[in-house]
Amino acid sequence: MDKEKILDFESIKKKIRRISLQIIESNNGQDEIIIAGVEVNGFIIAKKISQEISEISNSNIKLCKIKIDKKNPLNDITTSISFDEYQNKYVVVVDDVLNSGATLMYSVKYFLNTKIKALKTAVLVDRNHKKYPIKVDFKGLSLSTSIQNKVEVAIDEKKIEAFLV
Numbered sequence: 001m002d003k004e005k006i007l008d009f010e011s012i013k014k015k016i017r018r019i020s021l022q023i024i025e026s027n028n029g030q031d032e033i034i035i036a037g038v039e040v041n042g043f044i045i046a047k048k049i050s051q052e053i054s055e056i057s058n059s060n061i062k063l064c065k066i067k068i069d070k071k072n073p074l075n076d077i078t079t080s081i082s083f084d085e086y087q088n089k090y091v092v093v094v095d096d097v098l099n100s101g102a103t104l105m106y107s108v109k110y111f112l113n114t115k116i117k118a119l120k121t122a123v124l125v126d127r128n129h130k131k132y133p134i135k136v137d138f139k140g141l142s143l144s145t146s147i148q149n150k151v152e153v154a155i156d157e158k159k160i161e162a163f164l165v
Contacts, residue, residue: 006151007141007162012124015140016045019122020052022138023092024059030090030117036064036079038107041153042095044160045124049094062086066093066107073106083114090118092138096153097162098123101132108134125151125162 007015027033033053037046043065050061065080079086093107104121111119122138127145141162143151150165 003152003163003165005161006143006164007125009159009161012140012160012162015124016048017052017056019138019140020049020056023049023120023122024053024057026120026137027059027090028118030059032060032062032089034062034064034081034086034089034091036066036086036091036093036107036111038066038068038093038095038103041097041155042066044155045096045122045153046092046094048160049092049122062089066110068103068107068110070103073102077106077110079110086111086116087114088117090120091116092120092122094122096124097151098126098134098136098139099129099151101130101134104136105132105134124153127151 035046035050037043050063053061067078069075091111120137123136124140126136126139126142152163152165154161
């Protein structure tokens, strides 16, 4: 299977910084931002965004992990923080790649079960082949691919890269 690198580590660092700046600019002066990453890769991207925001602003960041069964998103969704902790807060749901939109849509739906101030979405790569009407507020790369193509984000201890497979 041929892989074409679409984002190298340096490019991804720049994309994460830009997404972080956009989140800061759009938070309307909220005292706390919840960065909620979809387990596994989305949470790693969310962690990097949280670190970046902490380095460049005074915003109070709370990191949250979303546990969702991507094969069956109707199963119970859980988060690493309680409902009370994100009530009346600015929430950003983060994933690595937006493919069909199902994972992001169900993750967003979970947060709509309580009163929040604002809800935004962020992805590293938006494939533009959505089956669900989900809009991404912050994206690193918008990529038009064929339906047969897949975007794969490879993460190890030292680097992150994205490939078109």
